[in-house]
Amino acid sequence: MIIRSAKFIKSSTTLNQCPPAREAEFAFIGRSNVGKSSLINMLTGNSGLAKVSGTPGKTRTINHFFINEEWYIADLPGYGYAKVSAKMRENWGAETVKYIVGRDSLACLFVLLDSRIPPQKIDLSFMELLGNSSVPFARIFTKTDKLSDNEIKKALEAHNNLMLEKWEELPPIFITSAAKRTGRDELLEFIQQTINIFKKSG
Numbered sequence: 650m651i652i653r654s655a656k657f658i659k660s661s662t663t664l665n666q667c668p669p670a671r672e673a674e675f676a677f678i679g680r681s682n683v684g685k686s687s688l689i690n691m692l693t694g695n696s697g698l699a700k701v702s703g704t705p706g707k708t709r710t711i712n713h714f715f716i717n718e719e720w721y722i723a724d725l726p727g728y729g730y731a732k733v734s735a736k737m738r739e740n741w742g743a744e745t746v747k748y749i750v751g752r753d754s755l756a757c758l759f760v761l762l763d764s765r766i767p768p769q770k771i772d773l774s775f776m777e778l779l780g781n782s783s784v785p786f787a788r789i790f791t792k793t794d795k796l797s798d799n800e801i802k803k804a805l806e807a808h809n810n811l812m813l814e815k816w817e818e819l820p821p822i823f824i825t826s827a828a829k830r831t832g833r834d835e836l837l838e839f840i841q842q843t844i845n846i847f848k849k850s851g
């Protein structure tokens with residue numbers, strides 16, 4: 650897929666505020682600072698589209714971007730960020746879960762995992778929630794520029810083995826680096842195929 654245009658549409662704090670659920674939508678989630686916004690910028694080829702920050706908890710709303718006037722990207726607030734008040738955290742969490750479970754046009758949720766750190770409980774239990782709610786999702790390893798090929802392979806095995814304790818079938822996984830633009834073609838190809846299926850199932 651060639652990205653011809655990528656346009657910021659709006660920031661929403663609730664599911665109701667989101668744009669009409671017509672076009673196929675791909676959302677990005679994961680722990681704070683995992684690299685969601687950076688990956689969106691890498692995919693769209695626009696380094697200023699989604700706000701990136703070294704400080705966790707940067708993205709606090711559901712942000713919609715319209716791509717090629719055909720499909721949506723949603724940048725979601727990260728989970729597992731402790732430095733906000735419990736009340737605020739609860740609120741974002743509740744609205745984000747409502748979006749994930751209730752967004753009719755969600756074609757695939759990308760769950761981002763930091764390739765440099767061992768599998769985290771919060772990620773595994775989050776994916777279990779997705780499985781239980783029948784939310785279509787795929788995994789994305791981020792920041793692989795920090796690892797050797799062998800380390801990436803080992804990290805992948807560790808994740809898969811742990812998931813196979815609970816899952817019969819593993820969701821797809823993509824190896825990416827926003828810094829080196831790794832995995833861009835594979836992800837865009839997957840998105841294109843998923844859009845085709847989304848359109849057919851109309």
Ligand SMILES: Nc1nc2c(ncn2[C@@H]2O[C@H](COP(=O)(O)OP(=O)(O)OP(=O)(O)O)[C@@H](O)[C@H]2O)c(=O)[nH]1
Pocket residue numbers: 679680681682683684685686687688700701702703704705706707708709726727728791792793794795825826827828829
């Ligand atoms: N080395 C490396 N650093 C990255 C990569 N992607 C993101 N980062 C860095 O990781 C930090 C967090 O990136 P963001 O894209 O803002 O992460 P996020 O998941 O959107 O974070 P929140 O919105 O706070 O939840 C920034 O300092 C980025 O520069 C990558 O592929 N390689």
Ligand SMILES: [Mg+2]
Pocket residue numbers: 685686687700701707708724
């Ligand atoms: Mg972000």
